[in-house]
Amino acid sequence: MLRRHRSVLPALLVTGLYGAALTVAALVALISGDLGPLWWLTLFATVTEGVAATGQNLLLLVLAGLSWTWGIWQILRGPPAGPPPQQDRSTRRLRLALYVATATTWLLHVTASLTWATATVIDSAVMWVVVLLFMRVLGGDRQYTRGAGVLGYGGFTVIGVLDLVGWPDPGVLEMICGLAWP
Structure with a gap:
């Protein structure tokens, strides 16, 4: 399975690092109520004032982070191994x-x-x-x-x-x- 794409090992490394950072940021938000790291990691912006660390906000940010994780994996793993297909x-x-x-x-x-x-x-x-x-x-x-x-x-x-x-x-x-x- 890991050999089906050309750049699977670097993609696995980067995706794993992002997933780990997302997990740590979600735990920080759960424990301390600070959405800053999770907000920055998923929305790439500083947290706006007045945003509370509610369950709904945490869930939405984690879902956004999971979609980023999926996107990183899909993009970085590269094309399938083997000769590239002919393009018109x-x-x-x-x-x-x-x-x-x-x-x-x-x-x-x-x-x-x-x-x-x-x-x-x-x-x-x-x-x-x-x-x-x-x-x-x-x-x-x-x-x-x-x-x-x-x-x-x-x-x-x-x-x-x-x-x-x-x-x-x-x-x-x-x-x-x-x-x-x-």
């Missing part, structure tokens, strides 16, 4: 677009100098390309799903550009984009 042109393009989307998301989080509008334009434009490529690769290329994704992310790109140039955006556009985005 659409798959390679989508893969590149997803890497660019990941890099821009990371860049937007570490660059505090960007305005909201600039970040929205960059993020929405990259995600617009991902939406265009995604359904083609999955095989169910339906015009209405691509259209909704293009409307959602394309509309948010337009809203960001309008905000950058100082023009007021139509309020209904934001609502339509928000509904089309999911």
Whole structure:
């Protein structure tokens, strides 16, 4: 079982360390009532004031941590062992677009100098390309799903550009984009 994926040992180590840290933080929260370490470990932010260490809060944070643990395992274990599968042109393009989307998301989080509008334009434009490529690769290329994704992310790109140039955006556009985005 451990040899089915290429990077299973490093993934097991990192996932185990995160799981151990999650367990210790949950025990600290149970014993002392301090949600700080668990909050930071699962939400990657400092605890907001006025949040009590109730059973419900503890349960939600532990569930969030378990989903992070599962995600870490799924991502870090790598592809299945053996020769990599052949990828067609659409798959390679989508893969590149997803890497660019990941890099821009990371860049937007570490660059505090960007305005909201600039970040929205960059993020929405990259995600617009991902939406265009995604359904083609999955095989169910339906015009209405691509259209909704293009409307959602394309509309948010337009809203960001309008905000950058100082023009007021139509309020209904934001609502339509928000509904089309999911």
